Amino acid sequence: MKKIVNDPERVVQDMIQGLVTAHPGSVKQLPDTTVITRKDAPVSGKVGLVSGGGSGHEPAHAGYVGKGMLDAAVAGEVFTSPTPDQVLEAIKAVDSGAGVLLIIKNYTGDVMNFEMAAEMAEAEGIQVEKVVVNDDVAVEDSSFTSGRRGIAGTVFVHKIAGAMAEKGGSLQEVKAVAEKVIRNVRSMGVATSPCTVPAAGKPSFELADDEMEVGIGIHGEPGIERKKVATADEIAGELTDKIFTDLDFANSDVAVMINGLGATPEMELYIVNGKVQAILADQGMNVYKTFVGEFMTSLEMAGCSVTLLKLDNQLKELLDAPSTAPAFYS
Template identity: 75%
Template sequence: MKKIINDPNQVVQDMVDGLIAANPDSLKQVPNTFVVARADAPVAGKVALVSGGGSGHEPAHAGYIGKGMLDAAVCGEVFTSPTPDQVLEGIKAVDSGNGVLLVIKNYTGDVLNFEMAAELAEAEGIQVEKVIVNDDVAVEDSSFTTGRRGIAGTVFVHKIAGAKADSGAKLEAVKAVANKVVTNVRSMGIALTPCTVPAAGKPSFTLEDHEMEIGMGIHGEPGIDRTSIASADEIATTLTEKVLEDFDFSGEVAVLVNGLGATPEMELYIMNKKLHEILSERGIKIYRTYVGEYMTSLEMAGCSVSLLKLDDELKELLDAESTAPAFRS
């Protein structure tokens, strides 16, 4: 295992310390937790947004903390859901009395632990609502989840629900627009290489040099097919057509071409070129395109494609100001 780390069992704490050191004026760590929050939290008069999950997907989720996005992110151990007590501390740290929305990726551990934390917070008089993101069209069930997995489309939920909350909207309205994004976003990815959890010290699965896994999950969950590696155009076509088959994207969309940790931006832009060609041929207008690493899987090589169908409300919120380190607009 080759990684730039110290103690494999301390990577989350070291990462959080480094993140805070890079953003001392905008981020803070809640004492005795792996919760990262806005430095000015709780923000008076505003619904708070809390997300999180296992570490190893950076910049998700702590990179999306800031004005117009999340108020806090709860960082679990690598590929491991944060515990309910940690999520509860995140909720309490950012609640201003206007309620808290939890944005949860659809993995069994995340759903159970965030829901338990919500119940504990409600017992303390905090109003909590939640949305569950399940944008991955590749598989219906996996080793980590019942139903579809939540992957990079979650970033659109953070951005749009965060902008709605920042506008002064009430909790139910923020939840409603978050659910609108969940309804209108679809994603799918491929992996070219495995990744290694630091504490494990070896890859969690194997892929031969000539192989790729279509529909691989962000924790290394199996996809729908393992094939010989294809060209960028073939990969883009496979992913995009699968996404387009699942939902009517006629009209305008936002596009996210997401790297999984070890894919050069050059290759992501090559993917994006073909994706734009496919959408243009279908008569689908592209309103915004985002290319880069938004939700990774440690050092996995590969990428995912996300499409979000837009209306006027979603376009306005997508364009709203954000100061989050990993999503400035």
């Protein structure tokens, strides 16, 4: 295993220290926690937004902390849910009296621990609501989930719910727009090589040099098929076909995200994007906005995911609203 780390058991703490020192004017770490918050948290009168999950998906989730997006992110150990007490500290740190919305990816540990934290916060008099993101169309259940997994589409939930909170929306309004995004966003990914959790020291799964896993999860969970490596055009077609069978995007305005899983050159992501754009045009869709890059990774896994979000005028306005989050300027 070759990784640029100090102690494999301290990668999360070291990462947080490096992140906070890179952006000292916008974020801070709560002492003795793995919680990163906005520098100005809590923001008076504003609904607080908290997300998080296991580390290894950078820039998710701490990269999305900033004005116009999240108020706090909670980092668990690599591919491991943060504990309820850490999530509770995040909730308390961003609550200004207007309530807090938890944005949770649909993984069993995340859902359980965030829900426990919400109950503890409510016992302390904090109003908490939650949404669960389940945009992955590949599989219905996996080793990590009951129901569909939450993957890169979560970033659109962060952005749009964050914009609604920033403009003064109530807790119920922020939750409602987050749920609208969840209803209208779909994703699917493919991997061409595995990743290695630092503390484990070996790849989490194996792929032959000429193989790819279609429908892979962001923790290396199995997809729907292992097959010979295909061309970028074929991969784009397979991923979008599966998305189209799940939700009707015909003649819609859409936002597109071509997301790298950690070790895929931007050259390859742009090649995939070219074909995705052609497919969408053929289907009569209008691409309102495109995002190409690394937004929800899996350590050094090679591969990509495609996310489509069906837009209306409200979602367009909120997607366009300004953000100062380090990983998502707009």
